[in-house]
Amino acid sequence: MTHPVDVHVGKRIRHRRWLVGMTQQQLAERVGIKFQQIQKYETGANRVSASRLWDIADALDVPVSFFFEGLEATEAEMSEAGHEAMPTTDAVPADILGDKEALDLVRSYYAIPEHQRRRLFELARVLSDVA
Structure with missing residues (x-):
């Protein structure tokens, strides 16, 4: 079973990668791994090690702390929704940038x-x- 923190970090990796217009393949090449591993990180299926997260942060030009931003605010929502962000009441997804x-x-x-x-x-x- 995936851990909510791993799912959150994976979503933040995907979010930043999309923002900079980078493909999974391009990120994987910059980090020195296969793109399938990036897929697993982004879904939370695989946990990202500290050193790999450091490399990903460098490749995406963000501090490592970026991947943990918003974790406190969504922790309760994630556990209530089975590790998925819950929609807000005004029809806007809770994770709009995801x-x-x-x-x-x-x-x-x-x-x-x-x-x-x-x-x-x-x-x-x-x-x-x-x-």
């Missing part, structure tokens, strides 16, 4: 020129108020 579609949307949003991005933001705000 959702690949959401990260792709954010990445695309910031690729839009600023003046157009502001107009798109206002449109989204109006549409969400109507719904």
Whole structure:
């Protein structure tokens, strides 16, 4: 059975990898392991050793502490939901940045020129108020 901390760390690895636009293969090559091992880390199936986490943090350009951020806040939610984050009441997933579609949307949003991005933001705000 996977431990909630291993699942959380794995989600944070995946989250950061997606944010920087890196594939599992690219991360694996930078760390010197097979991409299948990255898959196992990201699902929490395999526990990441301290030295490997150090290497992953270096490859993803974050401090090791990044992988543990938010652990206290989600610990109770994870145990209640069988190690999965529980959805919030306003239909937004608790782990919004753990959702690949959401990260792709954010990445695309910031690729839009600023003046157009502001107009798109206002449109989204109006549409969400109507719904």
